Amino acid sequence: MIHKSPTRKHMSRFCNYPIPQTPVFQTGGGTFSNRRRKSSVTPLTTPLSTTSVRRRSRQSSPSRSSMISSPTRTSSGSSSRGRSADGLVNLDNVLEGGTTQQCRGTISVSIRLKPSDTNTRSPWYTSDDHTIVHNELGEFWFDKVFPPQTNNYGVYEEIGKPMIDKLFQGYNATIFAYGMTGSGKTFTMSGTRDEAGLILLSVEQIFAQIMKESVNNKSYEVKVSYLEIYNEKIYDLLNYPSAKSPGGAHGSFQSKNVPSASAELPVRDDARHGVRVVGLTEQQVHSSEDVLRKIELGNSNRRTGETDYNTRSSRSHAIVTIKVACTELLSGTETTSTLSLCDLAGSERAAGQHERRKEGAFINKSLLALGTVISKLSAVSTAGGVAAAPPPTFGNSHVPYRDSKLTRILQPALSGDSIVTTICTIDTKPDAMSETVNTIRFASRAKNVSMTVKRNEAEVAHDKNELLQSLRRQLDEQQDLICELRRAQPRPDQDSCEATPLGLSATVLMLRRENETLKKKLQHCERLLDKDDAAVEDEQFVEIVEMLPPAIGALLESKIQGLESQLREHRVYNAQLEQRLSEAEAEARLATQQARAQTQALPGDEDGTLQRLVREQEEELEELQRSLTRKNKMLDALQSAKRLREGALRPLNRGLGAGADAGPGRVAHKGSETAT
Numbered sequence: 274m275i276h277k278s279p280t281r282k283h284m285s286r287f288c289n290y291p292i293p294q295t296p297v298f299q300t301g302g303g304t305f306s307n308r309r310r311k312s313s314v315t316p317l318t319t320p321l322s323t324t325s326v327r328r329r330s331r332q333s334s335p336s337r338s339s340m341i342s343s344p345t346r347t348s349s350g351s352s353s354r355g356r357s358a359d360g361l362v363n364l365d366n367v368l369e370g371g372t373t374q375q376c377r378g379t380i381s382v383s384i385r386l387k388p389s390d391t392n393t394r395s396p397w398y399t400s401d402d403h404t405i406v407h408n409e410l411g412e413f414w415f416d417k418v419f420p421p422q423t424n425n426y427g428v429y430e431e432i433g434k435p436m437i438d439k440l441f442q443g444y445n446a447t448i449f450a451y452g453m454t455g456s457g458k459t460f461t462m463s464g465t466r467d468e469a470g471l472i473l474l475s476v477e478q479i480f481a482q483i484m485k486e487s488v489n490n491k492s493y494e495v496k497v498s499y500l501e502i503y504n505e506k507i508y509d510l511l512n513y514p515s516a517k518s519p520g521g522a523h524g525s526f527q528s529k530n531v532p533s534a535s536a537e538l539p540v541r542d543d544a545r546h547g548v549r550v551v552g553l554t555e556q557q558v559h560s561s562e563d564v565l566r567k568i569e570l571g572n573s574n575r576r577t578g579e580t581d582y583n584t585r586s587s588r589s590h591a592i593v594t595i596k597v598a599c600t601e602l603l604s605g606t607e608t609t610s611t612l613s614l615c616d617l618a619g620s621e622r623a624a625g626q627h628e629r630r631k632e633g634a635f636i637n638k639s640l641l642a643l644g645t646v647i648s649k650l651s652a653v654s655t656a657g658g659v660a661a662a663p664p665p666t667f668g669n670s671h672v673p674y675r676d677s678k679l680t681r682i683l684q685p686a687l688s689g690d691s692i693v694t695t696i697c698t699i700d701t702k703p704d705a706m707s708e709t710v711n712t713i714r715f716a717s718r719a720k721n722v723s724m725t726v727k728r729n730e731a732e733v734a735h736d737k738n739e740l741l742q743s744l745r746r747q748l749d750e751q752q753d754l755i756c757e758l759r760r761a762q763p764r765p766d767q768d769s770c771e772a773t774p775l776g777l778s779a780t781v782l783m784l785r786r787e788n789e790t791l792k793k794k795l796q797h798c799e800r801l802l803d804k805d806d807a808a809v810e811d812e813q814f815v816e817i818v819e820m821l822p823p824a825i826g827a828l829l830e831s832k833i834q835g836l837e838s839q840l841r842e843h844r845v846y847n848a849q850l851e852q853r854l855s856e857a858e859a860e861a862r863l864a865t866q867q868a869r870a871q872t873q874a875l876p877g878d879e880d881g882t883l884q885r886l887v888r889e890q891e892e893e894l895e896e897l898q899r900s901l902t903r904k905n906k907m908l909d910a911l912q913s914a915k916r917l918r919e920g921a922l923r924p925l926n927r928g929l930g931a932g933a934d935a936g937p938g939r940v941a942h943k944g945s946e947t948a949t
């Protein structure tokens with residue numbers, strides 16, 4: 274089957290099939306076109322053409338789908354068409370009992386070309402969004418190919434944002450950058466001062482999403498951890514000992530802070546949590562600025578050194594993990610998902626300097642281990658994918674995860690605990706050819722790996738007291754942070770800054786809003802607690818409730834109490850609003866009188882200050898009036914809901930022979946007297 278160009282145009286941009294315009298040979302996710310000539314490139318240790326290249330003609334056989342897992346293939350038979358909102362997440366939702374509990378598909382793989390810094394013509398170029406072409410080796414097809422002019426935001430939009438969406442649906446997500454030294458992994462993940470990278474952009478999106486979701490009776494807690502694997506040892510980048518001695522335990526690297534050997538952390542298999550790094554600190558964060566500060570601290574601790582290709586080369590693999598715990602306030606259930614962002618150290622040829630050579634050996638060994646794991650997974654996926662059955666789950670015995678710390682840490686993600694996206698960065702200059710081809714080969718294999726990813730389950734994590742305490746803690750922390758930010762805020766004019774919110778930075782305003790939301794949630798929880806203790810005194814009501822099945826009785830009681838409680842709260846709030854309104858009216862009257870008097874006294878008030886003052890007061894008055902109207906409407910709605918509820922209970926009362934005396938609205942409990 275040969276795809277013609279019109280078909281190609283109409284295929285989804287996220288479709289996993291290679292859709293060449295000409296007959297092609299295929300290597301994993303990448304493809305060789307039949308324009309391929311005999312390669313004159315020698316540095317390949319294993320020629321691509323002899324490893325996994327298969328003739329295109331075979332692809333039309335049933336086994337074709339096994340070579341590259343199709344995102345459209347699911348056990349439920351659902352199609353991935355219209356899945357474009359998921360961006361480069363190559364997975365289909367699988368419906369179980371009406372809800373999505375897992376996804377199936379493949380690792381998504383993209384290639385990013387580094388802009389050339391020479392005038393030499395590169396043999397590599399992109400022919401469309403999915404295809405990278407080498408003059409001699411031919412075409413390679415991936416989920417996305419980013420041409421050199423793409424900026425970090427463009428990359429984030431395609432591969433970061435969809436992962437954040439999945440994170441908020443309860444899935445874990447992992448993004449890792451792979452490529453030779455100097456090809457742009459750190460540039461992509463961490464960015465520069467002028468151009469934010471995937472980490473910062475993702476974190477900003479997470480907090481923006483939290484602000485959006487918090488109004489729906491949800492509370493969020495975000496924690497960050499940051500580790501590096503240097504010479505096969507794991508270190509906590511956020512918890513370095515303060516020892517600062519250039520050229521310490523690990524020789525000469527540019528890091529200012531040098532860890533003592535005791536900082537090495539062990540990795541363990543834990544029956545409850547799976548693979549975990551023991552002793553790795555998780556620090557709570559409240560804003561993207563907060564995360565940024567921590568990442569900057571971590572980066573300053575990360576080992577860097579100079580290589581032939583990069584003056585500031587990362588000599589370690591670094592993994593930032595952002596854990597987002599969402600608590601449903603009404604049910605008390607908690608779902609935790611994690612986003613892992615990995616900036617791997619770059620593969621390289623042997624360096625001249627001893628220290629670089631030693632580091633390079635460790636880096637290459639662990640990247641080789643990762644390559645082997647990916648190859649195994651790819652092979653298992655290819656074999657398992659022949660049948661239309663779901664992809665196999667990979668037992669530890671098949672895949673050598675234990676060959677390096679990197680693969681051990683990535684094991685849960687690669688075994689279906691997480692949605693995985695990889696961005697492979699390449700430098701297209703001629704002397705990087707061998708490493709670039711290795712990267713393309715790695716990417717092609719990764720492209721074959723099938724995954725079944727489970728959504729994290731909600732757990733009943735807290736009783737209400739714990740929840741209340743946690744919210745109080747969050748509130749205190751928010752308030753401390755606001756005070757801190759206020760103190761740090763430059764104040765050109767002491768009075769005006771305090772008096773008007775316009776004097777505050779956007780961050781403080783955002784924190785204030787967040788704080789307000791938290792306060793409301795706290796009050797809500799306190800009310801829930803009060804309700805739990807409130808005794809229902811009306812005998813008839815108790816009798817009715819006791820006759821009902823316990824679950825319905827409890828629900829009914831809780832609903833009634835909720836309504837009463839809301840009604841009381843709105844009454845109080847209404848009274849406060851009325852009070853504020855009359856105060857504001859009085860103030861406005863006074864201000865108007867003063868303004869008039871002063872305008873008369875100073876007919877030349879050309880700057881209009883007084884008029885502005887009056888206008889502002891009037892606007893505030895109007896806003897308060899609008900707010901009061903809104904509250905009154907809510908009060909009406911609540912009262913009408915209460916009437917409905919009483920109406921619904923009436924037949925029950927009658928049925929029990931108790932309604933005659935009780936009458937509508939007499940089902941009462943502690944504190945409900947004022948609520949009719």
Ligand SMILES: Nc1ncnc2c1ncn2[C@@H]1O[C@H](COP(=O)(O)OP(=O)(O)OP(=O)(O)O)[C@@H](O)[C@H]1O
Binds near residue numbers: 421455460465618
């Ligand atoms: N897409 C890009 N656009 C502009 N500059 C880039 C790009 N990619 C990389 N660079 C620049 O190239 C240099 C090396 O990039 P970077 O440090 O990100 O490489 P790396 O792959 O992380 O290398 P290593 O593995 O050695 O740490 C940096 O100066 C970086 O700013």
